[in-house]
Amino acid sequence: MVALSLTILTCFKVAFVFSSGFNKEYIDYILKNPWQRNEKITTQSSDGMKNSFNCNISPISKQRPTSVHALRPQDIEVIAALGDSLTAANGAKATNILGLIEECRGVSWSMGSENPDIRKSITLPNILKKFNPNLYGASTGSGSYTSNKAGFNMGQPGKTSNAMMSQAKELILKMKATPEINFNEAWKLVTIFVGGNDLCLACENTKLTAENYLNKIRKVLDHLKLNLPKTLVNLVVSLDVTVIDDLSGTTCRNMQK
Numbered sequence: 001m002v003a004l005s006l007t008i009l010t011c012f013k014v015a016f017v018f019s020s021g022f023n024k025e026y027i028d029y030i031l032k033n034p035w036q037r038n039e040k041i042t043t044q045s046s047d048g049m050k051n052s053f054n055c056n057i058s059p060i061s062k063q064r065p066t067s068v069h070a071l072r073p074q075d076i077e078v079i080a081a082l083g084d085s086l087t088a089a090n091g092a093k094a095t096n097i098l099g100l101i102e103e104c105r106g107v108s109w110s111m112g113s114e115n116p117d118i119r120k121s122i123t124l125p126n127i128l129k130k131f132n133p134n135l136y137g138a139s140t141g142s143g144s145y146t147s148n149k150a151g152f153n154m155g156q157p158g159k160t161s162n163a164m165m166s167q168a169k170e171l172i173l174k175m176k177a178t179p180e181i182n183f184n185e186a187w188k189l190v191t192i193f194v195g196g197n198d199l200c201l202a203c204e205n206t207k208l209t210a211e212n213y214l215n216k217i218r219k220v221l222d223h224l225k226l227n228l229p230k231t232l233v234n235l236v237v238s239l240d241v242t243v244i245d246d247l248s249g250t251t252c253r254n255m256q257k
Contacts, residue, residue, distance in 0.1 A: 053118060057131055064185055068232055074131035076232070077186040078175070079124070079138055080152035081111045082167040082220070083193040086239075087155025088145065103157065105139035110191040110236075111153040113138035124191070136181055160197045160208060161216040168220050172227050188231045190224065192217070195238030 060074045081087050089108035091100035106114030113125040125138035137152035145154050154167040176183050202208045
């Protein structure tokens with residue numbers, strides 16, 4: 001049975017939804033106001049998050065759920081991602097401008113797990129490993145999407161929505177060729193996070209319109225639905241790129257050119 005659930009999520013929202021800490025009204029408010037600062041939205045310091053993990057952890061289901069609506073975090077066995085440099089984690093460990101070239105996949109927010117200790121590295125795989133320590137597909141170390149350490153992190157620097165279909169197809173082929181997972185039966189979480197480059201290049205490329213972006217993403221979702229069984233898709237909203245104009249300093253300005 002193929003089950004595909006489309007969710008519009010901000011970073012780590014998947015963990016919030018799985019837990020009972022946030023009610024529907026709160027989630028709806030965030031989705032309607034993704035970039036607006038408001039007193040209704042409260043944040044917890046990173047130190048607080050690192051020192052506490054209060055979600056209830058239940059045993060892994062004896063039988064795999066047959067519907068995404070019955071899926072729990074401990075039922076997710078495989079993690080993967082499509083995207084651009086934010087998924088590849090370019091420059092995540094950089095101490096100078098040259099460090100921006102390095103793809104630090106092991107610390108990617110959506111795919112990194114080179115340090116599985118959530119107190120030192122808060123990433124989506126590390127959160128899910130609290131529920132299922134056998135989660136497969138997370139990235140470690142640095143390298144391109146074809147490296148042995150990349151896992152199922154297909155993100156590539158500079159890519160736009162135009163590249164998501166090819167990434168999806170490569171991901172499916174890679175999963176099928178991986179004997180460590182049960183392709184047809186294992187539940188998979190696939191994060192799609194792309195759009196920043198579409199927005200930044202829109203003035204130069206007239207094909208990078210909102211309509212074309214939506215069409216590209218819809219086609220990718222349809223392809224995953226037809227070809228990747230038992231999959232929960234985590235579709236993350238694009239970043240608000242207007243803040244780039246607020247960056248100051250010679251280095252920042254030159255990097256934007």
